[in-house]
Structure formats: C-alpha cells, structure tokens
C-alpha cells in the first residue's frame with residue numbers, strides 16, 4: 001500500500017542507458033496532479049521516460065513507483081496502475097481482431113475468461129463500438145486503431161495513462177474526438193507532446209532535455225521558456241545540434 005506521503009507518480013533519481021548511451025539521468029518526479037504535460041526536443045528522452053514510467057523498461061538506477069507499486073518489478077499490479085498509448089498504434093497491436101486485442105491486457109491481469117469477456121463487452125459498449133468486436137484490426141483506419149488501443153488500456157482501469165504523442169498522424173476531427181474522450185476521463189494523464197497548446201491548460205509541465213528534467217512547474221512559464229528556446233534553435237542553421 002502507498003504511504004500517505006508518497007505521491008501517485010514517484011520517480012526518484014532515475015537513470016537509464018542503452019547500447020552504451022546514457023538516455024535518462026537523475027530524473028526525479030513526484031506528482032499528484034491530474035494533468036501533466038511533458039515537452040522536449042526530438043531525442044531528448046521523452047519516450048524512454050514514458051516507457052520507464054510504465055514499467056516497460058527497467059532502470060539502471062533509482063526507483064519508479066506508481067501508486068506505491070514498483071511498476072517494472074510487479075507487472076501484473078502495474079497493469080492496474082499505468083497504461084500507455086503510443087504514437088503508432090501498430091507498435092501496440094498484436095492480435096488480428098479487436099476483441100482479442102482488448103482481451104489481452106485483461107487476461108494478463110489474471111481475470112477469468114468470463115470477466116475478460118465482460119470487460120471487453122463493457123469497454124466496446126462504452127464507446128458505442130460493440131459491432132467492432134470481430135473486426136479485423138488491419139482493416140481499421142489509424143484513428144480507429146488508436147481508439148482500439150485506448151479501449152485496451154482503459155478496460156484495465158489504470159490510475160495513470162501516459163500518452164506518447166498519440167495524435168501524431170491523425171486528422172483534425174479524429175484528434176479532437178479522441179482529445180474529448182481523454183479530457184473526460186477520471187484518471188491522471190501524462191501527455192508527451194511537441195505541441196505546447198495541447199498541454200497549456202494542464203496542471204503542470206515538465207521540460208525534458210538531454211535525459212534530464214530541465215524545467216518543471218506551471219505550464220505558462222515552462223512552455224514560454226520551452227517555445228522561446230525551440231525558436232532560437234530552429235532559427236539557427238546548424239544541424240549538428242540535432243539531438244541524438
């Protein structure tokens with residue numbers, strides 16, 4: 001059980017390296033806010049941070065707890081704590097039909113066959129998509145596949161959902177529809193984005209740079225400093241500065 005003083009999102013001094021490259025260093029985030037934005041340049045470490053936060057990759061140093069659970073160690077408990085939605089739904093989808101895809105997480109959670117069936121039915125009904133159950137996923141559009149991924153995550157009823165640029169590649173109406181669904185959710189959202197406007201009305205924004213938290217605070221000052229810096233870099237014609 002989480003102690004009374006531990007925040008919902010609790011990362012302490014996290015470091016992560018892969019293939020000899022230091023990707024995250026000294027990342028400490030304690031957060032109870034309901035809407036948290038994460039911005040940063042290409043290659044600054046945002047996706048790696050999202051994966052670490054979801055427990056999908058173990059860290060080399062530090063601790064990652066969501067709602068008191070060490071998410072990389074206790075995967076079954078982690079599924080009820082944190083879900084992640086990637087930019088490309090095809091990186092998430094592994095099954096041929098919508099119902100099989102949605103059922104997977106529930107099965108991983110250890111639910112009985114009948115509870116899995118009920119969970120799939122309930123989430124499809126919630127989104128008025130019961131007719132999608134037997135549909136072949138590859139025949140759905142990218143926006144529809146993204147909605148399948150969202151339903152797969154939501155049916156596990158996580159406390160935190162991490163959005164890793166899930167709207168990139170979607171048209172404006174689909175983006176607005178999914179944004180409306182997400183805004184109505186009674187859970188904590190951590191939203192990684194390149195678009196400052198998407199998180200301007202959030203409770204808190206973190207700016208990640210070279211694998212570290214460069215700024216962390218109220219959205220307006222953090223986003224103003226971030227946008228200013230991005231414009232400065234963009235106005236220079238030196239591609240050697242491209243992160244990575």
Ligand SMILES: Nc1ncnc2c1ncn2[C@@H]1O[C@H](COP(=O)(O)OP(=O)(O)OP(=O)(O)O)[C@@H](O)[C@H]1O
Nearest residue numbers: 018019021023041042043044045046047048049244
């Ligand atoms: N498994 C890995 N092995 C080696 N390098 C990696 C690995 N994962 C990420 N990197 C490198 O770490 C850096 C951060 O990558 P990451 O995908 O976390 O950044 P990002 O901020 O999400 O980038 P973008 O905005 O372009 O999606 C990049 O330089 C990337 O090439």
